Amino acid sequence: MNIVHKQVLKKIKQYGKISQRQLSEVCGFSLGKVNQSIQFLQKQEYMDEEWNLTEKSLKLIDLYKPKKAIILAAGLGMRMVPINTEVPKALLTVKGETLIERLIHQLHEVNVYDITVVVGFMKEEFEFLIDEYNVKLVCNMDYAKKNNLHSLAKVGSDLINTYIIPCDIWCETNPFNACELYSWYMVKNQETDNTSVRLNKKYELVKTKLNEVGDTMIGISYISLDDAGFVAKRIYSMSSQREYEHCFWEDVLYVKDKMIVSPYVFNDAYEINTYEQLRDLDEDNEILNSDLMNIIKDTIGCEISKIMNIQPLKKGMTNRSFSFEVNSKRYIMRVPGEGTEKLINRKHEYDVYQAIKDENICDPVIYMNPENGYKITEYIHDAHACDSTDFSDVSKCMKKLRNFHNKKLVVNHTFEVFDELEKYESYWQGTPSIYRDYKATKAHIYELKEFVDAQPKEWGLSHIDSVPDNFLFSDDELYLIDWEYAGMQDQHIDIAMFAIYSLYDREDVEKLIDAYFDGQCKDLVRIKIYAYIAICGLLWSNWCEYKRNLGVEFGEYSLKQYRYAKEYYRIVKEALEERGMKLCTK
Structure with missing residues (x-):
């Protein structure tokens, strides 16, 4: 039995005996193919001459009928800004009903009650579904770092006769059916260039080529018992490999650029992925x-x-x-x-x-x-951030920074580096540092504090977060943006901040200092900047540890910051000893 035969049988089960022309319209196949399928189904005793389904058909329908559903609702829904700052996308109310509740109601209509919802962002908002609809909630706390393939990996070991459903779909009519005879993936007969799939002349779903338009992907899928084992293995295999961290789950369905499942063309579905899509569908919605x-x-x-x-x-x-x-x-x-x-x-x-x-x-x-x-x-058009490896860019940024410093602007608050360092450490809530020698490293940094406190300062408003990404070039303008951490401080600290964010080695640090001072930096000022590199390295290392405890990893950056604390303490110590000076130790 091929896909055409199964589709015709499914529609006969759904609509009963209708004309072949009507059957052709609801199936999406030519009248000739429908006629051939009817002859096949009668010859193989799936139905009689009056189109009554036989026991053979009913057993087949029972074998493939839907057992459960998985709703993927873990993501941030970033494209839904500004609404997703207030409510998860799945809980948006559209035409008087939340998206996820409408999907649950439609599943119930076809007797699917075994429903699992994978949650992450604002997960607590979904708790009521347990009591209201007896669903199961599964948490994917990697939702911010990995795509929905990893949500499905949390629950995808048994996919026999299972619907897989994104949470942001609104269907005007019910897309689900108590009779499902094969695996499918839903698309909409609407051309778009924002897709990776198209329906070809053979009625197959194939990957689009570069700059090729395709069909709108809706994302709802049904995995029958025929394909469940293969799909589950692919999910397990791909989700365990780092190269697939940013993949959508649909990627498991492709073999040689063709989906292993059949298409389901359904034009009554609407993806609510953006504020404007919601406005187009429900312009009177109060949440707009x-x-x-x-x-x-x-x-x-x-x-x-x-x-x-x-x-x-x-x-x-x-x-x-x-x-x-x-x-x-x-x-x-x-x-x-x-x-x-x-x-x-x-x-x-x-x-x-x-x-x-x-x-x-x-x-x-x-x-x-x-x-x-x-x-x-205001948006800065055609802008690019400073390239920290291009010292032509860097020199312009240092000139911009120096000109800002020379203004000696004043505010009524100070950025106290050591207070911030202690504050970030306090956010660990008693959890020890991940670095075994943290206590010794911190003690060394406090030795540098006494040295820095004794040095002359260029006191004034300092940016503090003066990193390459915050210097934007646009035409003949250079902007210094993002002043969240700014406050009164020794302005030479901004040079250190640029260096450690850029992950500069010693040679690049020297070039950076020379760029700021036009090659006229005094020795003790240079050593003071080394000290700031060490101090700020530990500051941001502590910040990274706080973020790490929240589940946000910064990879090499966090390790490098801690290394700056240790290595530049040693550099300062050695530089002072060469001048017959010593750090004060306790």
Whole structure:
């Protein structure tokens, strides 16, 4: 029995005896193929002359009928900004019903009650589903680092007769059926270039080629007993390999650029992946008038409907930012991420932006909230960050930094490095450092404190986070952006910050210092900058340890910061001894 025979049998089970022309329309096959299938089904005794299904058919239908469903709802839903800052995407209400509850209701209609929901982001918001619908919740806490292949790996060992469903789909009519006779993957008959699959003339799902349009991927799939073992093995194999960390689960379905499952063309499904897709489907939805959209409306002076082309900006785990357009002009809105209130004083940041607003230093800020850190800036077009390996770029950045320092701007707060170092350590909540010699390293850093405290300072507003990524080149302009950590401090600390973020070796550190001072740096100032490299290395190492305890890994960066603390302590110690000076030890 081939796919055409199975589809015809399925539709006869669903609709009963209808005309062959109607059957052709609901199956999506030619009248000739439908006629051939009917003859086959009757000849093989799956149905009689009156199209009544035989015991043979009923046994087949029972063998392949849906047993369970897996709903994938772990992700951040970054493309759903600005709404996903307030509610997980699966719990968005569309036309009076949440997305996930509508899917659960539709599954119940075809007698599928064994439902597992894989959660991660805002996982607590889904707890009510256990009591309301008797679902099982499984947590995927790698949701921020890995794609949904790894969500499915949490529950995908038994996929026999199982629906796999993304949480962000709204189906006008029920896409599920009590009669499923084969594995399928759902697409919509709508051409798009934002896809990796197309339906070919052989009624197969194949990968699109470069710059080729394809069919809209809906993402709902059914895995029958015929393919469950193969798919489960592929999930296990691929999810255990680092190269597949950013893969979508659909990648397991491809063999030689063709899916092993059949297509299911369903045009009543709508993916709710962006704010604008939700607005198109349900323009009267109250959640469209979110606090963030109202801030944009009031700041720019426009109607919410004029806020277009909303795009998430993935930049680490600290903030959830997005860009948008109003009247063809582009902006960026920053929304601080969870836990940043422990790291950033937003009132202090606001005061910094007030101090620099007329100095032509940073990107144009048009809105800043000192309470929650929401910020809107004009978008810098055709910008690129400083390349720390290109000392032509670096020299321009150091000149920009020096010119800023020379202004000697003033705010009413200080960035106290050692206070911050202790604060980050306190966030470990008693968990010992992952470094065995941390206590000895920290003691050495405090020896450097006494040396630094005794040196002359260039006191003034310092950026603190003066890393290459925060220097943006655009046409003839150079901007220094992201002033979250800025405060009063010895401004030479900004040179150290640039060096350690760039992971510079000793030779590059010397070149950096010479670029800032035009080759005229005094010896003790140079040694003081070495000391700052060591001190700030431990500062950010402690910050990385705090983030690590939250499940965020920084790889080589965190290890390098700790190495800076140890190696530049030694460099300072040796440099002072060459001059007949010693660090004070306790």
